[in-house]
Amino acid sequence: MNTSIVKIGHLSHRYSKAWAIRNISLEIIQKGVTGFLGSNGAGKSTTMNILCGVLNQTEGTVLIDGIDLRQHPLEAKKLIGFLPQNAPLYLDLTVDEYLRHCAYMRLIPDNKVKAAMEEAKERCGVAHFSKRLIKNLSGGYRQRVGIAQAIIHKPKLVVLDEPTNGLDPNQIAEVRSLIKEIGEERSVLFSSHILAEVQATCDTIRMIEQGQVVFDGSVDDFNNYIAPGALVLYLQQPPAIEELMAIPGVTAAKVIARNKIRVSFDTTPAIAEDMIKYSVERGWRLQELHLERSSLEEIFAKLSNKKK
């Protein structure tokens, strides 16, 4: 059974006067990658900082694997690995020195520290840089070291705040596949502004805007959030536009290329079926038909506007 590793209930936080997040309730499953989306200032970092026990919430509860984070912070934090937005790296330490320090901070017993370090380094692909000063690593490798410190104690939940920010496309791809790998055996929550990244990496998406949840579902649900409103038909014997316009449910029809017509429709569910039927009956010789879906950016914009 895939129960929740995180249960957030009616979480609110106020920095001074203004509320940064307001009445957020959500759950995160035990395994897999959850993307945390939202515009700048939506409240992602605030939520993640509270979730990792770095910030105390003004109101609401956070349960990590059933443990109340506020009441039992030590027990709950043992289950969490966190890479904040600015990776907490000591640039003048070598990778080994830094990870050893992190292992002690995580209370890993002395006789298990070496093995824990080796496993985290191996996992994150930094073993060959063990003796290198962190300040001499590229951005992508520094981020990997940041992720290594977040998994060194084998937490059930790994929280990564914009882990690919500032990386080049190759580094982004590498960090993404690392996140996916980690998600195979534990729960990963990561925030990002990059929609394609969230779509490619995550199993589920939570989106917040102006401190409130505006989407909570699977990547497929996200992609289908806006119901398609147009069909593109490729017809060898296309009819006159007027003939298409006369079909019940069709609101517009436009030639977009030779033999290619975009047909807009209202909420008629069987429009694709109808088109196939008419094509056969009237000899339009349908070659291809596809629904025009909204882009991720359009979906993001629509969800963002939910709170405006």
Ligand SMILES: Nc1ncnc2c1ncn2[C@@H]1O[C@H](COP(=O)(O)OP(=O)(O)OP(=O)(O)O)[C@@H](O)[C@H]1O
């Ligand atoms: N220390 C702070 N003091 C006062 N206000 C803050 C503080 N930190 C964040 N805020 C405000 O809280 C709101 C939520 O900020 P938060 O950093 O959580 O958003 P975010 O979604 O992580 O944004 P970004 O994607 O830009 O990092 C914003 O209006 C921000 O200005």
